[in-house]
Amino acid sequence: MKDLKIIKRDIQDFMRYFRRRVYYVGALFFSKLVLLIPYKLIVHYGSKFIGWIAYFVTRDSSDIAKRQLKSCFPDKSAQEIEKITRNIFVNEAKNFFELANFPKLKGAFFDKISSVENSHLIKESLKKGKGVLIVSAHAGNWEITAAAVARLGVPVNVVAKKIYIDGLNNMLVNYRLSKNVKVILKDSPDTARKLLKALKNGEIIAMLIDQDTNVPSVFVDFFGKPAWTPSGLASLALKRGTDVLAGIDKRVGKYAHNTIITGPIVIEPSGNFDKDVINLTQKASLVLEEHIRQYPDQWVWFHERWKTQKPL
Numbered sequence: 001m002k003d004l005k006i007i008k009r010d011i012q013d014f015m016r017y018f019r020r021r022v023y024y025v026g027a028l029f030f031s032k033l034v035l036l037i038p039y040k041l042i043v044h045y046g047s048k049f050i051g052w053i054a055y056f057v058t059r060d061s062s063d064i065a066k067r068q069l070k071s072c073f074p075d076k077s078a079q080e081i082e083k084i085t086r087n088i089f090v091n092e093a094k095n096f097f098e099l100a101n102f103p104k105l106k107g108a109f110f111d112k113i114s115s116v117e118n119s120h121l122i123k124e125s126l127k128k129g130k131g132v133l134i135v136s137a138h139a140g141n142w143e144i145t146a147a148a149v150a151r152l153g154v155p156v157n158v159v160a161k162k163i164y165i166d167g168l169n170n171m172l173v174n175y176r177l178s179k180n181v182k183v184i185l186k187d188s189p190d191t192a193r194k195l196l197k198a199l200k201n202g203e204i205i206a207m208l209i210d211q212d213t214n215v216p217s218v219f220v221d222f223f224g225k226p227a228w229t230p231s232g233l234a235s236l237a238l239k240r241g242t243d244v245l246a247g248i249d250k251r252v253g254k255y256a257h258n259t260i261i262t263g264p265i266v267i268e269p270s271g272n273f274d275k276d277v278i279n280l281t282q283k284a285s286l287v288l289e290e291h292i293r294q295y296p297d298q299w300v301w302f303h304e305r306w307k308t309q310k311p312l
Contacts, residue, residue, distance in 0.1 A: 031171070034100040043097050044254050050097075051090030058302075062089070065301035072223040073296065087297035091251070095141045102147075102175045110179075114148040116247075118261040122152065122204070125243035125264060131199030133237050133244045135265070137210035137288040138300040140249030145259045146206055147179035149247060155203040157182045159195075159232075161213075186215060199240055206247065207233045209281070210288055210299075212307045219310045220282040222289055228308035234280035238273065244280070246287045251298055262287065 034042055055062050065085045069076070076084075098105075105113070116122075125132045134149070136142055150156040158176065162169050162185045173183050184194045184205075198205055209230045210222075216235070219226045237244045245263035252258050265287060267279045292299045 031100045034097060035104060039101055039104060040255060043094055043101070047090050047093035047097055049093075051093035052086065054093065055086050055089040058089075061302035064304060068301050068305060069296065071225075084297045085301070088299070088301055091140075091298050092300070094251075095143070098141055099143050099172075099175055102143075102178055105147075105179075110147070111151065113255050114144055114151075114257045114259070116148050116152065116259045116261060119149075119152055121245055121261045121263060122149070122154070125245060126154065126202060126204075128243065129202060130240055130242045131202055132204045133199075133233055133242050134204060134206040134247040134261075135233055135244055135284045135288070136206055136208050136247050136249075137292065138208060138303070139210075139288075139292060139295065140251050140257060140298045142208060142249060143176070144257045145247055145249040146176065146181045148257065148259050149204060149206070150180040155182065155198070155201070156180065157184050157194075157198045157203055157205045159184050159186060159191075159205065159207050161186045162188075195236060196240075199236075199242055205236075209233055209284065210292075210305070211303055212305055217308075218278045218281055220278060220285050222285050222305070225306055226310040227285070227306055228310075229281055229285055231277050231281050234277045234284065237280060238276055244284060246284065246291075248288065248291045249298075250291075250295060260291070 034046075037046070062085055065088055066081050069081050069084055073081070122132055122134075132154075136145060146156050146158050158181055160172075160183055176183055182198075184191060184198070188194070195205060207230070211230075212228045213230065215230050216232055217228045218231045220229050221227070222229065233244065236242065243264040244266075245261055246265060247259055247261050250258045250260060265280070265284050267276060267283055270276055270279070
C-alpha cells in the first residue's frame with residue numbers, strides 16, 4: 001500500500017511538471033511568433049482579436065468586471081459598462097503583446113512610443129539621497145511605466161510575486177532586465193535587505209498597491225468602499241523618510257504611452273506609526289483612484305478588488 005502511495009505521488013509530481021513544461025514551451029513559442037509580426041499590426045489588431053476572445057471565453061472574469069464597474073460607476077448605463085469591460089480585455093491583450101515585444105522595443109523606437117510626464121519630480125526627490133518610492137497601479141501598461149522611468153538613467157526596482165512556473169518567471173524577469181528594470185521578489189527571504197539596499201544606493205523602487213493580495217495590508221477607502229490594500233510601501237517610506245511619488249501609465253492613441261508622475265504624496269505625522277501607515281496608504285490609493293476614474297477601461301476590473309471584507 002505504501003508503495004502505491006509513493007507511485008501515485010510520483011505520477012502526480014510528473015504530471016505537474018509536464019503541465020508546467022507545456023505551458024512554458026507554449027508561451028515561449030508564442031512569444032517568438034509575436035516577434036515575427038510587425039509591432040503595430042500585432043498590438044492594434046492582434047490585441048482586439050485576442051481581447052474579444054478572452055472577453056467571451058472568461059465569462060467569470062468579465063462578470064466580475066461588470067459587477068465592480070456597476071458598483072463604482074452607478075450612473076453608467078449597461079451599454080457603457082459592457083463597452084468598458086470589452087476594452088479592458090483588449091487592453092490586457094495589448095499589454096501581453098507589448099511585453100512580448102520588449103526585445104524589439106529599443107532606443108529611439110521605445111522613446112517614440114513612451115514618455116514620462118513631470119520627470120523632474122523624480123530628479124528632485126533623488127537629490128535628497130534616500131532613493132524614491134513610486135506607487136502605481138495595474139493601469140495602462142505598468143511594465144512600460146517601469147521601463148520608461150528606467151530610461152531616465154536611474155536604476156529601477158519592481159517588487160513582484162514569483163510566477164510558480166520557473167521558465168515563465170525567468171522569461172518575465174529577463175524581459176524586465178532587458179529594460180534595466182530589476183526585480184525584487186516578494187517572497188524571498190532577503191526581500192527587506194534588497195529594498196533597503198536599493199534605497200541606500202539612491203535607486204527607485206516601484207510598487208503596485210491596487211490589488212487584494214496576501215501581503216501585509218490595511219483597510220482604506222477605495223471607490224467609497226473599504227479595500228484591503230498593501231501597506232509595505234507606506235511603511236518603508238515612513239521608516240526611511242523616502243519620498244513617495246505616483247507613476248501611472250496612460251495609453252495615448254493606438255500605440256503610445258504616457259507615464260504621469262505626481263507628488264510627493266505626504267501626510268501630517270500623527271505620532272502613531274500604524275495610523276500614519278494607514279493615512280499614507282489612503283492618500284496614495286486616492287491618487288490611484290482618481291486616475292482610474294478618468295481611464296476606467298485601462299484598469300484590471302476583473303480582479304476581485306474588494307474580496308477581503310472589513311470586520312464589523
